[in-house]
Amino acid sequence: MEFSGTRLIKLSSDTIIKPFDCGDQDLNDFLINDAINYQKELMAITYLLESKDFTIAFFSLMNDKITIQEAANNKFWNRFRRNIPNAKRISSYPSVKIGRLAVNNKFKGLKFGNLIIDYIKGVFLENVASACKYITVDAYNTTLDFYVKNGFNYLVDTAENQNAKTRLMFFDLKSLK
Amino acid sequence: MATPIKETPILKGKDAKNFLKAKEKVAQQKPDPKELERVRAAFKTLNALLK
DSSP: OOOOOEEEOOTTTTOOOOOOOOHHHHHHHHIIIIIIHHHHSSSEEEEEEEEEESSSEEEEEEEEEBBBOOOOOOOOHHHTTTOOOOOOOOOOEEEEEEEOOOOEEGGSSSHHHHHHHHHHHHHHSSSOOOOOEEEEEEGGGGGGHHHHTTTTTSSOHHHHHHHHHEEEEEEEEGOOO | OOOOOOOOOOOOOHHHHHHHHHHHHHHOOOHHHHHEEEEEEHHHHHHHOOO
């Protein structure tokens, strides 16, 4: 992979977005019209990987958490909780969500998507100011195999979710510790 | 407007059980050194490009 002239920048209201087309109008639209609004509202930060002439890829990150509603007095739950001291028994886990990630068609097949996923794992494994246990992603149905190959599992498996345009998935950062 | 980013729901029932089973499985595994090396390399590479 050649990185000469490549840079990773945080989107701002001053950023001139270089040409980008990932082949999905909805994702293109998110980058051009919505990403900056998420940022202004402090809802998600978008990063652009760009070459001299093109936006190679973008990804948007936001804080998240995975919360579990436990059934009371249930043997199954007790099995999972028995080794956790009472004071540490929590049912919410800190996470970071990949709200959107897309690669320009001109750069498809060059593994930039995998590189970005590994980078995000690395950021929260190596360089965090606060703890994060999971990476969640709101993945487009066309990209589910990509996330499975990168170690993600499905978070919600209802029929309604299976037929939705996007599906929630998660990766456990503890698998790298 | 593009499709809004979906919120992560509170996990209940089967979804909660599947999640905890996956969590337990990971807790029993050792990290894959090759994956860890790849992740660290990607972090180093893109962090160097971060402006």
